[in-house]
Amino acid sequence: MKTLKTALLYSVLTLFVSCQYLDDYSGGPISVPPQLVLEENIQYELPFEVLTTTQEDVEIRNGGYGSAATAHPRRKGEFYAITDRGPNTDFLDGKKFPVSDYTPRIGLFSVTNDGEIVLKKEILLKDPNGNPISGIPNPEGKGATGEIPYDIDGNQLPFDDFGLDAEGLVALHDGSFWVSDEYGPHIVHYSANGVELERISPYGINEGNGGRKIPAVFAKRRPNRGMEGLGITPDQRTLVGIMQSTMYNPERIQTDLTRILLFDLRTGKTKQYLYRQENTNLSNSEIVGLSSTEFLVIERDGKFSGEGPVQKHLYKIDISGATDVSSANDEDEFGLLLNGKTLEESTWSEIENTGIVPVTKTLVADLVQKTGYPHDKLEGIWLIDNHTLGCINDDDFAVTDEDDNGIIEQKILPGETPTIDASSLYMIKLDTPLNN
Template sequence: MKTLKTLLPFVAILLLYSCHYLDDYTGGPISVPPQLVLEENTQYELPFEVLTTTTEGVEIRNGGYGSGATAHPTKKGEFYAITDRGPNTDFLDGKKFPVASYTPRIGLFAVTAEGNIILKKEILLKDPHGNPISGIPNPEGKGATGEIPYDIDGNQLPFDDFGLDAEGIVALHDGTFWISDEYGPHIVHYSEDGIELERISPIGINEGNRGRKIPAVFGKRRPNRGMEGLGITPDESTLVGIMQSTMYNPVRIRTDLTRILFFDLQTGTTKQFLYRQEDANLSNSEIVGLSNTEFLVIERDGKFSGSGPVQKHIYKIDVSNATDVSAANDNEEFGLLINEKTLEESSWEELEAAGIQPVSKVLVTDLVNKTGYPHDKLEGIWLIDNHTLGCINDDDFAVTDEDDNGIIEQKILPGTTPTIDASSLYMIKANF
């Protein structure tokens, strides 16, 4: 009996801890820490619904979650994932949007005790007046990329001042979100209900009346390769955005140099650092803060496994000894110049001679070697704990346009058995 009395306090503690995950006190679905129920290196599909089916029988799914991901700041079994601008294909001098009214959105997902991924909530993104936005490109002067929008029949669509091609997401403890995109590129602050609070851009747009902006050089981003990843330092003081690929600064240049932006949320001051990719034309798809100086970065190609050498890498980077390459004048169109050349025009040898060092980087994990990763677009990292990642792909709403002719096709994974690509979670153990 004495032994039982001794154990009772510990049993009570265990029961109390367990109840936190057995009941969320709202009558909603149960969520648990993924480490308790998910198998490592295993595919778990995110739920979806069919938006519409084309006359050719192609399913357009919603779906689409995986352009970016972030941990719920307080609930360990839950995470947020974001869609991009919606289903689209290349067409003429722009993009065809088969569901032109689609609104980019945030999904709140949970892992259940049974090891399933469930969608608990959708948050549609809205303009400052509370009206749902679209993923249609911005007009000139508002963040235009030069892409002309068309509907499914090939008719030109009107531009959207508040349109967003969302790619990176941060969830704060106050319930609000910061999102980066590929148009402006914009960094936009949204309320917990998805209403725009502030929009910051390199072209002087500032919805929110705070007069803050991104350095003008970021306006040189390539169409569809803008600020692909967005993270935040653990103290929530500084947003950290990473450009997907080399910017066209001043012309169409494709090298292995990309930029990282630090944006102090209190002061609006910025810093810039250089990141050196393993090869030209790769994509940096996500950045996640580990400390105020260390981050995880996705660096990938756009290939499916089995189509030759494939890269789906996650690196740990450190900016401690990297050079801040901010221009003396933040409004300078081309940014810092070296020997009258932009940084994108300069070789790494020239940059080193000028005393410029990129961030240091070390490989954390190779998802193809670890999991056989079948998807083309690794785009989201969810930091589960200090040694565990949730990795999510973008399934492009299950559609593609392989011939760049505007004809919508089903996005099928390579293999002997035809399988429609689906946004999926993989739990990965790694040392970082």
């Protein structure tokens, strides 16, 4: 009798474990726990299609799913990833957008029994009226970065009030999303269908959100290096955003100081903390919540392996002993001042002499050392379990502009065999569990 009961219990548990990876009758592929089928440190390309081909035979790909990634909050074998504003190159006093009507989007991906990465669904981002947005910069007063948008032929494009250069992604249990960007910076709440529900920025530009804003100092973000990462605490009560690099506060500055913002979704109250990078001009391109005080952060440069010393690091940070550097008034243009200087203007000695403590950080993984990581832009983390991560790069839609002249070129990975860069997933096993 005991054997029969054990067998029945095993059958029920097996059925339960199997069913939780089914796609809820959507007709998509069955997802499996990635630990069972993905091999460590192997490149798994995300699916893509070719948007268009230029006259010079350069493929512009509808890949780009690498600006951020996040675990599906309920299904273990699935993750979301987001694109940024779309393919673009530097041109004159701004950016050339070869596919100017491109809509930033969220993709839902799954891992099949065969270890294949499948794009199950695309969610196009839309304005509050349900119209697809673009990745074109915002006008003055609504998040403008000073970048002038141009089309493929060099004609100036109109600005987009709701344009977004998406870089951070959070998926909530209710099916909705929070997205951060590099323009405003904005933090935008989207429905499960991608319709804007609320837009939070340093400007308070949108009505109907109760006037919720983030501190005015965040408008000093460096153009194209805004709120690059967005995470949430496990209780889904507090958003945590990280700025990519030093803000231009009050003017063009490059140091190893950047800021972390906490936003309480219930009260709208914020806190700020300082993060010290390993060098100047590096990028913090992702943040993932591990607890209410601990987070996983990407800190990287913008170089390919083989171009000298390369940094693609994952750090575990802790804010519990760090100092909240919020100013007394969130409307203060320059934020907290020390002896008349902004935090960005101050040296670390000056900062620490006032008793201000930055977040602590511990190296979790060096992806170049671990995998020989060939890509330049490590930007997405899929938290699979306590000791397993999926790391994803941004391929820039497979195009680049190495000479900053507006001429679109194919983005090629350096090496003996030239290969077009592609957004790819690498499963990484950590030596030490993230939560001990």
